[in-house]
Amino acid sequence: MMKTIQGVGASPGVAIGPAFLFQQEDLSYNSYSVADPQAELARVRAALQTAEIQLNAIYEKAVVETGESEAGIFEAHIQMLEDPELVETIQKSIEVDRINAEKALMDTCEHYAQTMEAMTDEYFRARAADIRDIARRTLRILLGKQMADLSLHSPSLVFAYDLTPSDTVRLDKSMLLGFCTAEGGATSHTAILAKALGLPAVVGAGPAILDLIEGETVIINGRTGEIIVNPDETTLKTYRQKMNSEKDLAAVELSAAGSPAITIDGLKVEVVANVGSVADSEKAIVNGAEGVGLLRTEFLYLERQTAPNEDEQYDAYKAIFDVMGERPVVIRTIDVGGDKELPYIDLGHEDNPFLGWRAIRMCLDNPEFFKTQLRAILRASVGHDIRIMFPMIAAVSEVKKARVLLEESRNELQANGIVCGEKIQVGIMVEIPAAAIMADKFIGVVDFFSIGTNDLTQYTMAVERTNKKVAHLSNALDPAVLRLIAKVIEEGHKGGVWVGMCGELAGEPKAIPVLLGMGLDEFSMAPALIPHAKAVIRKNRVTDCKQIAMDVLNLASYADVEAYLAKIKP
């Protein structure tokens, strides 16, 4: 029977196909007393050994696919499996208490997990999950069960309670039609991955989606969040048409992506891409990006034991700049903090890493480390239109200090006869409310503002991005956030400074009229979103958009903004 489930649309598009259910396997076991403890002990030993063999293989694979640092977690799991005390404790419960292997294993591991969970330090508490993970792995082997399968043999829609990066790494991307998860919000890992792959996704659909039958035909609509299980012929036909027309539309939009985005009444705005690699940059150009509005540089720093040196950074930046040619590129200096681990800088443990020693704050305290990056950028920018952007700016003094270090870097290079790029613009990422509120005071110190709406929303609404309990407050279209955005654009223009946006909001079709009305100069987004965003811009009239912007800025809540925008004809 046909059934509709409502979730949250996380990546646009319609997909129709058989459901592939990714479900954690049932590992329930019986407890009983054993007659032959030695045989039971042998079972545990063998299972631990098999688990270790599995983990070694996963570790090797992870090193190749995701790098040494990500793989480190599996190395820690191996060490836990080899733990002499773990084996000893299990042995004791089997020999003395005569309990079966499964129960001895799980009780012992659970004891350690609970001890760690009770600790005050969050880093230690997090290890409890690792112990439970190895316990499950070993138990699965004891029970003779297979690991939940994630190999797709035909094009499918993947349904899961939730997907972690390590799950998605296992997926064959060529067989993926779309995603649907019970958990998660619009900024979850699944949503971001789906957008990057250009696949439809629905998240936060609730546990009901796990009642599906494997192979059942399902329609998902990544725009509306609808999931239709077992659609009847008429529905199927409607959606096939819709999918084809969306595909047709996408093809039409893509073919027009190379042309500029000009509104009906003749205003041209810049549509550029957020990238983090050469591959992204190539994809950006295919999708009609007129430049890069955000080049993330963290990729160079993560997953390694030592800091990247100047030459290595130069090569990486130059490779991306060369892809973009004469197109402008905004490169953001390193943006990491206590939520990440860099073995070569002790970022320390912080209770609130997002309010802590991160990004520009950490860089200004480590001038030599920072200048290595600045020198690499200056060298690589020769012959290109490069703009340097500092993240996490809260005060004018920080930009001034960063600019001094930038000048020092330039002088050091030139003293050695090394050529640097000329006319490099310097700007800031506006993601801290303080910077937005004080925007006028940055005039004369910066050449541009780029608004990072994800963090600006988090800091304005005091909502941690990953906390589901408060997720309902986290919306970039909240009037509180919109007022800050409007303020930054207004002050920027008054001071003759251009204003861009590199947060998720810039690529959100329903937000585009609002942003056009506020006067945003540059829209930066994931490459896959560019063709549609350009098409939306071309359908708008700035005079109408100004009214829309004025109206929403006077609304009282996010819900009111949503309702208002839903009424506007696309």
Next chain:
Amino acid sequence: MPEIIITIKNKVGLHARPAGLFVREAGHYKSNILAICGENKANAKSILAVLTLGANQGSQITIRADGEDAEAALQALAALNESNYGEAEK
């Protein structure tokens, strides 16, 4: 029985990678090695036990070794701690 006292310097304490290195180093010796932090005692060759010590930055750990290579084991563990587990100071 020889013993030494070390102070944990790195910011995150004796967890994850540093704890792993500590346990691995201890495992190279035949002696029985005990790590004591406050009221908690741990077999230095057991990662799970060492983690449950909950040694933070600034924690003092008494290490006691018993066996033919006890001195060498203590020296090696002290040197590892001195090197800050191969992590940069700041």
